[in-house]
Amino acid sequence: MRTNETAGLFQPLDFERSLDDYDIHWITHGSVVPPVALSICYVIMIVVGPKMMENRKGYNLRGFMTLWSLGLAVYSIMGSYRMLEAALYTTLDSGIRGVVCTGVVLDKFPVRFWTITFLLSKFLEYGDTALIILRKQKLIFLHWYHHLTVALFVWYSAHNNYGGSNLFITVNLTVHAFMYSYYTIKAAGYRLPRFVNIFITTLQITQMVIGCSTIGYLMYSGPKEDCKTSIAHVASGGLMYATYLYLFAQFFYKTYFAKRPQNSQ
Template sequence: MSVVLKNLYHGYFWIFDELSDVRTSNLLFSSPFSIIAVMVIYVHAVKIWGPKLMENRQPYNIKNIIMTYDILQILLNTYISVQALRQVAIIQIDCGAIDWSDNPKSLEQLSIMKYFFGLKLVDLVETIFFVLRKSYRQISFLHVYHHAGMVLCSYLGFRFFGGGLSLWLPMLNGFVHVVMFVYYFLTAVDSSWKQSTAFKRTLTQIQLIQFGVFIVVYGSVFFRKCEYPSFACYLFVPQNVFMILLFGDFYLKTYVFSKSKNVKNAK
């Protein structure tokens, strides 16, 4: 038993001291235990503690808070996406290596990954809003897993793969979130937007395309000589395949099978 614990101890320091980006070792949330704590608290808060707290309470009217949050998300995601696009445009777009040095360009790329990680933590607040509004139907496995998965992926990107090809993640995901939060803001201003099935269907399609692009971008590393760490792709590719399966299942059930069922019932 002592040998196992010793190996785990040395393995931990090997991963987080030798393999990780030394430029991030002293930053907030650099420890994996902090991320584990955030994930555990998040899941318990939205699935157990929050619903129990709201059990005998009326849903809160937080429309103005949500609208402010949506605007903030639009601005922050626009900034992150544009900054990442600027960097992707000047690296080898399909096989960008990570520059581990302290030169200004590499530090700027690392900063983008760091801010993107912070933004994924801010995304968790959205689920808290669902709890306060008692919109429990929206706190699905897909929703919770997606948010938790993005926190983990952005953490790995910031802690281990801070630059190069990793910038595709904030570039595309930031753009998707701009579109998404514009829609959320519109629904908060005018509830009739919630009835727009076409907009919601298009938004899901954009998300599916995003996951597909990630699979192609990171999967291509396996088939070419590329200085970008293939280890990152072994994490990012399966994650995005799983997301396509989850979102694809949601898309089919919501916009394909339900439509066919409605047409059949109308006959």
């Protein structure tokens, strides 16, 4: 496969050229076993982890959490910039349909690098849940359900090169650039104004609206040569994003607007 560079203000850096055709083979032709096995281990951790920590004191992982979140923040900021730049050129060249219908881009630098590392990062982010368990924090359904399903769905979409994959990656990286920056500041012990929390959750809800809209467009357009999809793809993606939207909206309302019962004297 001959690779081309994506036009832009900045040409690919050396590390963005580091992946060759062999490195991407696992995405297009790889086995389903590794992602499924990792996800099964993740579910086992969710079930067994809290029980193992029941009689233990939660670990103080502030320093590690700060570095962990900082690493993911820097990665997401760099990745979102590159993907947004590519999306801009796609829009100018092919319009909105081109952005919505593009699958995974593996024939152009630097998008190829950020696409592949993004897919890997979704499984790395299972570590977020491990940190919650080790610190004996409350593990809510929204957290682990989101981590589990998004990792499997983006791999499934990329593996089949379904339309919307590139847009899903771009939006997710952009939201995570803000989200992990927030987590970094919070882990470092700084308190942020309430509106920052509201802003982050609003971004997450916006991501789900974009996801639902993209799936709706793919379903409406039907499987075409320039907009590849399938019934299983739109069904699983539609269900996933619809539940995300509901759960994040519910979290938003309960956290920021619902009146909490007053303690009786």
